[in-house]
Amino acid sequence: MSIIxxxxxxxxxxxxxxxxxFFWAQQSGxxxxxxxxSIRILLDDKESEVDEK
Numbered sequence: 001m002s003i004i005x006x007x008x009x010x011x012x013x014x015x016x017x018x019x020x021x022f023f024w025a026q027q028s029g030x031x032x033x034x035x036x037x038s039i040r041i042l043l044d045d046k047e048s049e050v051d052e053k
Contacts, residue, residue, distance in 0.1 A: 025031070
């Protein structure tokens with residue numbers, strides 16, 4: 001029975017670590033621009049054309 005209490009404590013601790021990492025990512029601006037990465041493949045890349053010539 002005591003192992004259940006230990007596993008519940010470990011899972012709560014792990015959940016708090018993930019929650020802290022999520023809030024840290026939000027504060028550091030990880031999700032500020034959600035549009036540009038999805039269209040980056042469609043944009044012309046001028047630097048790669050210069051390297052090929």
